[in-house]
Amino acid sequence: MLKIPAQKPNADIEVLIIDAQALVHTVIRGALLDAGIKQVKSAHNAYSALRLCQTTRFDMVLIAFDVKSDKDGFNLLEEMKYKGYITKTTCVIFLSADTSQGLVNCVVEMEPTDFWVKPLDRSKVIKRIHHILTIEKKLYALRYYFDQNEYPKVIYYAERQLEDPSLTMYYPHINRLIGKSLFNIKEYQAAQEFYQKLAKSYSYAWVQLGLAATLLKQNKIDEATELTTELLQRDDTKFATYDLLAEYHIDNEDYQQGYEIIQEATKLAPRSIERNRKSWNLARLNHDKVGQYLATKNIAKYAKNSIHDSPDLQLNVIRSGLDLAATLSDTESDKVLVSIEKSIERLKQEFGSTSDLADQLTIIEVRRLNLRQNKKQAEQVMLEHSRASALKNFEDNLDKVKAFHEVGLWEQSMRLLEQMKDDVENDSFTGKVLSEYLEQESKERQDIRYSPKELGEMASAYYKNKRYKPAYNLLCQAAQLSPNNPNITITLLKVLAILAEEDGLSDEETLSVEKCLETLEEATLSEVQQTKVNEYNERIDKAGVLQD
Incomplete structure (x- = not known):
């Protein structure tokens, strides 16, 4: 049987205070002494805090958001968790004068024990310290078993603690652990009934969120929709509800809806690296x-000076910029490329001498040359690098797949892509999405061998020679690769208008018209673009294609 370690007496509890303000240290240290806690260390910046954590295992950490000189408290807290300095049994109290919703959401997601708003009031701090210590001691066994993933034991002990009248004020905490444990062992129906019973007595946000999660897991859509609609109207539940809905839609392979929800959640907590x-x-x-x-760009921005910071993040910004440039007009593409080229130079200056980035920068150079119309040079560089062997990680390999494809080495591209598909696990949110993405990439790269920009240029040549059917086919491919590009969609609508006037449209082409109009209705168009859409739509109507 799992033996529970003995609890420390207050006098032996190790505490670390991390804050740039001396007054904060004074107030908190006094409150801790009042509670009988004497082992207190102070750090005024992240560097000092991390040094102290190397030699001491702290039981309680109080950390300010505005830690000065190196990194903010959010990044520091994340790094301390990553390095194991803060575990599930560590009491964490976050301090901040900033109470903006975005920051609060991000902090809540890190699951601290408490969140104190500065400036601190000594009497309130004393009260909160005593309250936290009492809860930690009362729920020690339950939390220990929960941290060890011993969920049946959590339920067993929790149900007995609920029969103890002396623990009445801690019943909400105990019930919360029971609900989480039922959910974690996938007893969704039992969890639903448990949360429904709690909802009659408690108005806590976590009760409603727990109920929503169990309904979604059971695919009880009508009940779940009614509840989540209400929860999205509440500031205290909106953020977590978006997460639940996104996970539900991904599980059900509705990736568009999942994406829209994740975007909304990211707006609420923009600092979350994982959500970005x-x-x-x-x-x-x-x-x-x-x-x-x-x-x-957001990932690179918010990861700066954090445990996640690395040159790979800048590489990913450059790569996604190249992907974007391949879908734009010459003028727009040039603007993006100029920005990318500056980023490449900065990266070379900072990390260019490291052999780790040599292959990645070579692949990026191939793609850049291709976009700059130096196709012969791009192909030559790629031929010198033509081994279809895998590089060190997913993003490096994906970029190599794209480079092979863009210079016309399609067999090498597909071979490497097939290798990548075997290496992706699809048992997590990210794994499911990446697995689906690779399947999509495999099909599209097999069927479509050019970028949206190249397809548009080829379609333009056919259009000038009045070969409208081939132009239509190429634009359909371009629209498949870049469905949110209004210029491609408007050009496709123009070609469809001509086909409608000349020979009428097939069922497939009629559906294409409807899809174009739906896409453009949701897009933000300039006055000139909207005028063109109206003109082509009227011409199609006159040809008798779209009739009620």
Whole structure:
């Protein structure tokens, strides 16, 4: 049987205070002494805090958001968790004068024990310290078993603690652990009934969120929709509800809806690296090149000075920028490429001498040359690098697949892509999305051998020679790869208008018209673009194609 370690007496509890303000240290240290806690260390910046964590295992950490000189408290907290300095049994209290919704959402997601708003009031701090210590001691055994994933034991002990009248004030905490445990062992019906019973007595947000999660897991859509609609109207439940809905839609392979929800959640907590990664991967799957570019930029921005910071993040921004440039007009593409080329130079200056980046920068150079119309040079560089062997990670390999494809080495591209498909696990949110993305890439790269920009240029040549059917086919391929590009969609609508006037449209072409109009209705168009859409739509109507 799993033996529970003995609890420390207050006098032996190790505490770390991390804050740039001396007054904060004074107030908190006094409150801790009042509670009988004497082992207190102070750090005024992230560097000092991490040094102290190397030699001491702290039981309680109080960490300020505005830690000065190196990194903010959010990134520091994340790094301390990553390095194991903070575990599930560590009491974490976050301190901040900033109470903006975006920051609060991000902090809540890190699951601290408490969140204190500065400036601190000594009497309130004393009260909160005593309250936290009492809860930690009362729920120690339950939390220990929960941290060890011993969920049946959690339920067993929790149900007995609910019979103890002296623990009445802790019943909500105990019940919360029971609900989570039922959910984690996939007893969804039992969890639903448990949360429904709690809802009669408790108005806590976690009760409603737990109920929503169990309904979604059981695919009880009507009940789940009614509840989540209500929860999305509440500030205290909106953020978590978006996460639940996104996971539900991904599980059901509705990637477009999942992407839209993740985007909304990202707006609420923009600092979340993990959520930006989800947004990035879903953007790729949904052919949203702009969304992909913005997501990689956000990841690089918010990971700065964090445990996640690395040159790979800048590589990903450059790569997604190249993907975007391949879908734009010459003028727009040039603007993006100029920005990318500056980023490449900065990356070379900072990391160019490291052999780890040599292959990646070579592949990026091939793609850049191709976009700059130096196709012969791009092909030559790629031929010198033509081994279809895998590189060190997913993104490096994916970029190599694209480079092979773009210079016309299609067999090598498909061979490497097939290798990648075997290496992706699809038992997680990210794994499912990436697995689906690789399947999509495999099919599209087999069927479509050119970029949206190249397809548009080829279609333009056919159009000038009045070969409208081939132009239509090429534009359909371009629209498949870049469905959110209004210029491609408007050009496709123009060609369809001509086909409608000349010979009428097939059923497939009629459906294509309807899809174009739906896409453009949701797009933000300039006055000139809208005028063109209206003109082509009227011409199609006059040809008698779209009739009620």
